[in-house]
Amino acid sequence: MTWLVTGGAGYIGAHVVRAFTEQGINAVILDDLSSGHESFIPRDVPFVQGSILDRDLVLDTLRRFxxxxxxxxxxxxxxxxxxxxxxxxxxxxxxxxxxxxxxxEDAGVTRIVFSSSAAVYGTPDTDIVTEETPKNPQSPYGESKLIGEWLLHDQGVAQGLTHTSLRYFNVVGSGYPDVYDTSPHNLFPLVFDALIDGRSPRINGTDYPTPDGTCVRDYVHVADLALSHVAAARRLDAGESIEPVYNLGSGDGVSVGEIMTAMREVTGIEFEPEVAPRRPGDPARIVASGELAARDLNWVMRHTLSDMVSSAWSARSTV
Structure with a gap:
């Protein structure tokens, strides 16, 4: 079997690709490199440069490989x-x-694992988010991911598409020394860039209704996340039962303030973060149960917070 990974040159996608190949599953990458990096692509993995918006290119790729x-x-x-x-x-x-x-549909490909997001929940009115928690996205990004889930469901009803959506929480860490998070908006790379430049990292908001005033999130290691994509693909290939959505969450929240403490301990750099206003669309707390994914998708939190910070810092420091 051969699986196409759209966005496979990005931080998460590159880890998914490597998890597939290490498990003996052929992978092909489609990426327009708008935020991905060709250097993240293994030499032995076929790469098609282009956008998912180019339907003809996608169709050709599906058929060619x-x-x-x-x-x-x-x-x-x-x-x-x-x-x-x-x-x-x-x-x-x-x-x-x-x-x-x-x-x-045109190529007769009937299996898909969709990268969804915790953003579909908005600010949930519950301590622990489950897959049944009401969806109330508070940003166009969250709305777009929920619409994506609807599209998969409707195509399943209409055309027999088999699918699952994996709702990501805060994905951090690195599984390889040459792959790291380069997002200009995510917490870990923002902190690392500041420390490398000799600046104080920034915290967006310290007035949230949380114990230390900073946002509380699930932080999950990207290598753990990638392995659950492999498990999902295997279930779909085997025709085994699969839930339409899974939370890839830890069940434990970590605040941005706690992240800063771990950053100081791992890097050995003393700093006091600069406090900036909240970012639009950021809920105060999202912590989720990963019980369903643990049951079906080999979802295990194999890494501690210190592991997450140290692996990410090690990969970023080699740049």
């Missing part, structure tokens, strides 16, 4: 920026997914 299924990671992933750029967000995440699903 005899694709079995798709892991759809490509998209515009910045919740805060999506508030200022809603049309761009919908074009990339909704129109792009429509084009991908249309090409899959």
């Amino acid at each position: 005899d694709i079995t299924g798709v892991v759809h990671v490509a998209g515009f992933k910045y919740a805060g920026v999506s508030v200022q750029r809603p049309l761009h967000t919908y074009a990339q995440n909704v129109t792009g997914t429509l084009a991908l699903l249309g090409a899959m």
Whole structure:
């Protein structure tokens, strides 16, 4: 079997690709390199440069490489920026997914694992988020991911598409010394860039209704996340039962303030963070149960917070 990974040159996608190949599953990458990096692509993995919005290119790729299924990671992933750029967000995440699903239908590819997000929940009114928690996205990004889930469901009803959506929480760490998070908006790379430049890292908001006033999130290691994509693909290939959505969450929250403490301990650099205003669209707390994913998708938190910070710092420091 051969799986296409859209966005496979990005931070998460590159880890997914390597997890597939290490488990003996052939992978092909489709990426427009708008935020991905060609240096993240293994030399022995076929790479097609282009956009999921190019339906003809996607169709040609699916047919040329005899694709079995798709892991759809490509998209515009910045919740805060999506508030200022809603049309761009919908074009990339909704129109792009429509084009991908249309090409899959034309090529007869009937399996997909979708990169969804905790952003579909907005600010949940519960201590622990489950897959049944009401969805109330508070940014165009979150809305676009929820629409993506709806599209998969409807295509499943209409065309027999088999699918699952994996709702990501805060993905951090590194599984390889040459792959790291380069997002200009994510906490870990922002902190590392500041420390390397001799600046004070910035915390966006210390007035949230949380114990230390900073946002509380699930932080999960990217290598753990990647392995669950492999498990999902195997279940789909085997025709085994699978839930339509899974939370890849830890069940434990970590605050941004606690992250800063871990950063100081791992890097050995003493600093006091600069406090900035909240970012639009950022909820105060999202912590989720990963019980369903643990049951079906080999979801295990194999890394501590210190592991997450140290692996990410080690990869970033080699640049």
